[in-house]
Amino acid sequence: MPKELSENICDEQVFAVVYNKLAQDLHNFLYYKYGSQINPKDTTQDAFIKLWDNCKKVALSKAKSFLFTVANNLVLNDLKHQKVVLKHQKETPKSYSYETPEFILETEQFAERYQSVLERLTEEQRVAFLLSKVERKTHKEIAQYLNVTQKVVEYRIYSAFKILRKELEGFRIK
Amino acid sequence: MNPMHKDELIKKWLNNELSEEEQKAFDALEDSGFNSYLVNYAEHFKASHHSAPDDFKSFKSQYDKFNKQKQPLNKLKPLLRIAAVVIVTLGLYFTFINSSKIVHQTMASEKTTISLPDASTVQLNALSRLAYDKDSWDAKRQVTLDGEAYFKVAKGSIFDVKTSAGVVTVVGTEFNVKQRTNFFEVQCFEGIVKVVSDTIVRQLTAGHTYRILNHQFSESITSALLPEWTKNKSSFSSVPLQLVIAELERQYNVKVELNQINTSTLFSGSFTHDNLEDALKAISIPTQLQYQIETDQSVILYED
Numbered sequence: 001m002p003k004e005l006s007e008n009i010c011d012e013q014v015f016a017v018v019y020n021k022l023a024q025d026l027h028n029f030l031y032y033k034y035g036s037q038i039n040p041k042d043t044t045q046d047a048f049i050k051l052w053d054n055c056k057k058v059a060l061s062k063a064k065s066f067l068f069t070v071a072n073n074l075v076l077n078d079l080k081h082q083k084v085v086l087k088h089q090k091e092t093p094k095s096y097s098y099e100t101p102e103f104i105l106e107t108e109q110f111a112e113r114y115q116s117v118l119e120r121l122t123e124e125q126r127v128a129f130l131l132s133k134v135e136r137k138t139h140k141e142i143a144q145y146l147n148v149t150q151k152v153v154e155y156r157i158y159s160a161f162k163i164l165r166k167e168l169e170g171f172r173i174k
Numbered sequence: 175m176n177p178m179h180k181d182e183l184i185k186k187w188l189n190n191e192l193s194e195e196e197q198k199a200f201d202a203l204e205d206s207g208f209n210s211y212l213v214n215y216a217e218h219f220k221a222s223h224h225s226a227p228d229d230f231k232s233f234k235s236q237y238d239k240f241n242k243q244k245q246p247l248n249k250l251k252p253l254l255r256i257a258a259v260v261i262v263t264l265g266l267y268f269t270f271i272n273s274s275k276i277v278h279q280t281m282a283s284e285k286t287t288i289s290l291p292d293a294s295t296v297q298l299n300a301l302s303r304l305a306y307d308k309d310s311w312d313a314k315r316q317v318t319l320d321g322e323a324y325f326k327v328a329k330g331s332i333f334d335v336k337t338s339a340g341v342v343t344v345v346g347t348e349f350n351v352k353q354r355t356n357f358f359e360v361q362c363f364e365g366i367v368k369v370v371s372d373t374i375v376r377q378l379t380a381g382h383t384y385r386i387l388n389h390q391f392s393e394s395i396t397s398a399l400l401p402e403w404t405k406n407k408s409s410f411s412s413v414p415l416q417l418v419i420a421e422l423e424r425q426y427n428v429k430v431e432l433n434q435i436n437t438s439t440l441f442s443g444s445f446t447h448d449n450l451e452d453a454l455k456a457i458s459i460p461t462q463l464q465y466q467i468e469t470d471q472s473v474i475l476y477e478d
Contacts, residue, residue: 049236
């Protein structure tokens with residue numbers, strides 16, 4: 001690894017490695033934080049363009065924080081305080097399929113409610129919760145993206161879950 | 175199960191830190207299914223269902239396309255540099271070399287008459303230089319003078335004569351400007367002339383002379399209607415001898431050697447431009463000096 005650290009990200013091969021490693025994470029982070037309307041795909045691309053333009057000034061070890069900071073700034077420049085919109089996947093994700101369990105009143109309303117609760121979470125809670133539970137990122141990784149401690153990440157996930165539970169309690173069949 | 179313990183279990187479960195035993199306890203919770211369902215349901219909002227970043231290949235092509243807009247400029251850079259040099263050179267050429275500046279210069283013992291773009295005329299005395307800009311003449315009548323000249327300025331806008339010793343401003347009139355080492359004299363023959371030199375500003379009317387000799391300002395009156403030199407005669411009133419001799423040198427293109435002579439003696443009188451011998455007599459007799467013409471270009475003045 002130390003050898004890799006000294007490598008120059010201006011080099012296309014090195015840059016490709018960085019891209020393949022971080023593009024997905026950066027994209028997902030932006031999506032969960034700001035929602036789909038900021039076009040996380042374009043912002044990701046813009047951030048990487050900035051990184052390559054500045055490749056001489058950014059060490060490989062700093063590439064990740066550079067990207068996340070730049071992307072964040074790009075979004076903030078773009079639009080502030082817009083309502084976050086997440087897209088709901090209608091079909092059950094393929095990764096796990098099951099019948100609607102007997103303890104839930106799963107209806108259109110449940111999906112809508114779930115989505116609106118997610119959208120109304122603070123961005124800190126939402127990002128931490130979704131990165132952990134959907135993207136299966138470790139707390140350590142999330143802490144790195146957000147520049148906070150793991151304890152803070154844990155707390156954000158827990159408080160997000162508590163709100164979800166409280167808001168959706170009504171759909172539970174006791 | 176007490177609620178405290180339940181909260182702890184849920185925290186650990188969220189952190190994926192449940193031990194086997196705790197996992198059992200968690201599963202035994204009456205709402206464990208609901209809890210799991212809530213967390214798993216988040217999968218419906220997975221980012222990759224809706225959008226995903228480009229792969230590197232398409233990113234690369236985007237990047238290249240983005241950068242192409244800058245590229246042509248880089249290729250042009252050397253050309254732009256050459257173009258800049260050419261433009262600057264042309265600029266300098268037109269400003270200094272091919273400028274519309276017109277210069278008239280006289281040698282020693284030479285006089286000339288110049289017509290300016292308007293009806294004004296200038297007579298230029300020996301060893302003098304007059305310059306003006308032909309193109310901007312209509313906007314600004316201005317000449318630069320080094321030496322002595324007699325101006326007949328046609329009526330019109332303001333007419334400036336700039337010298338190293340001061341500026342003479344007129345509207346339309348006749349006047350003589352003489353600027354030599356430590357000597358600046360303006361004689362007005364007609365109309366009104368405004369002279370500015372250092373801090374001294376004067377309006378001269380016809381017949382008045384403005385003179386700065388060795389930084390000393392003086393004013394006098396002249397009855398002449400034209401400067402004497404235009405009639406091939408140099409005339410002086412109370413001028414140090416050295417300036418008279420300098421004028422003689424200019425008019426005859428000779429070198430005058432002075433042999434122990436007090437050159438600050440004031441001289442009043444005149445000498446002709448036609449005959450060196452007569453001119454020398456005109457200077458030497460009133461000052462009680464002797465002269466000797468060595469060659470065509472060398473004269474010695476000495477005391478008895």
